[in-house]
């Protein structure tokens with residue numbers, strides 16, 4: 003990502019923050035409309051959903067300006083997600099719903115540059131998360147077990 007893209011993403015998150023409740027509702031509605039089987043993974047409590055979305059956006063935005071510990075934190079986050087039952091195809095589903103919800107919250111401020119900057123930020127963090135999860139699965143794999151992924155955790159709502 004370019005420094006301009008990092009700045010664009012940071013500014014747009016600051017601008018979207020006052021509308022986080024609507025953004026979260028919109029994100030989950032989009033995600034579950036398109037992939038209703040994902041409902042079981044997430045809390046159904048709207049307050050918890052809002053907090054989770056804020057944590058997710060903060061994790062993306064704080065990770066991208068190439069902080070020294072970015073790789074470690076994003077890989078750990080990916081390992082925790084694998085334990086929750088998150089698989090590689092889920093990243094695309096969540097990324098699509100997230101970008102659509104951000105676009106909707108940004109209105110006319112959603113330019114092509116901003117869309118590309120968010121897509122790059124999400125892809126960067128998601129790729130490191132998936133790599134961390136894949137490495138952890140490989141390390142933890144019992145001899146002969148091809149699947150690697152941890153079983154989904156029980157839902158928490």
Ligand code: HEM
Nearest residue numbers: 043044045054057058061062082086088092093096127128
């Ligand atoms: C770039 C991509 C993503 C980022 C940065 C991200 C970030 C986060 C963060 C920071 C949390 C809070 C808990 C923690 O720190 O472990 C969280 C929770 C969670 N994430 Fe993600 N996430 C991403 C993608 C996904 C995907 C693809 C899924 C799967 C569909 C997912 C499912 C969950 C679930 C189920 C929780 C627990 C919260 C709940 O029960 O609602 N996330 N995520």
